[in-house]
Amino acid sequence: MATSSASLPSEFSNPNLEVLLSEEKIQSRIKTLGAEIARDYAGRNPLLIGVLKGACFFLSDLLRATDIRLGIEFMAISSYGSSLRTSGEVRIMKDLDVPIEGRHIIVVEDIVDTGLTLSYLLANLKSRGAASVKLVALLDKYERRQREVQIDYLGFQIPDHFVVGYGLDFAERYRNLPFIAVLRNPAA
Ligand code: IMP
Secondary structure, eight states, X not given: XXXXXXXXXXXXXXXTEEEEEOHHHHHHHHHHHHHHHHHHHTTSOOEEEEEETTTHHHHHHHHTTOOSOOEEEEEEEOOOTTSSSOOSOOOEEEOXXXXXXXXXXXXXXXXXXXXXXXXXXXXHHHTTTOSEEEEEEXXXXXXXXXXXXXXXXXXXXXXSOOEEBTTBOBTTBSTTOSSEEEESOTTO
16 A cells, blocks of 8 residues: 655644754754763763653764763653643652762753752662762753753753653653754644
C-alpha cells in the first residue's frame, strides 16, 4: 500500500512551533560541552545523573561527546506535570540505585527555570557524601530564577518563553522534536 509522505501530518513542522535552537546548533554546542567535561574529568570516572524524563535526550548525546570512562544513573523529580508553571513542591519520584559516596557527580538537566528543583537536588546529592557535585544544563531561563543555582556547564541562556522539544514537553507532547522551539499557543 503506497502512502505519500506529503499527506502525513508533520509534528516537526507544526505551525504552533517557532524554532529557537536548531538541531545543528544544539549538537555543535553539546560537542563542545562534552570535550570540556572530558578534559576536566579525565581519570576521575564521574557518574552522570540524568533527571528524567526531559534530560534523557541531552544526556545520551552528551555521553557520546564525552570521551572518557564514566557511568550513568537516572533520577526522577516531580516538576511541572502538565501545567506551564512550577508548583514549588519538589519530590523524588525515582531515587538512585547506587551509593554515591566518594564519587564525582555530574547532574545532567534539560533546563533550569526557577531553580527550585535543582537547588533541592544538588543539596540532596551533596548530603550523601559525594566527592564533588557539578551541574550541566542545556538551557538556562535565568530571568525566572528564584533560587541561586550554579550551572557549571551550560548549553544556552534563553529568554522567558515556554519551550518544547529535544526532551522538553508540554503535557507529554513535543519531546521528540530534534530542535527546541517556543510554543506559540499552548492551548492550541
Ligand atoms: P525549575 O524547578 O523551575 O527550575 O524547573 C525545572 C523543570 O521544569 C525542568 O526540568 C522542566 O521539566 C520544567 N520546565 C521549566 N521550564 C520549562 C519549559 O520552558 N518547557 C518545558 N519544561 C520546563
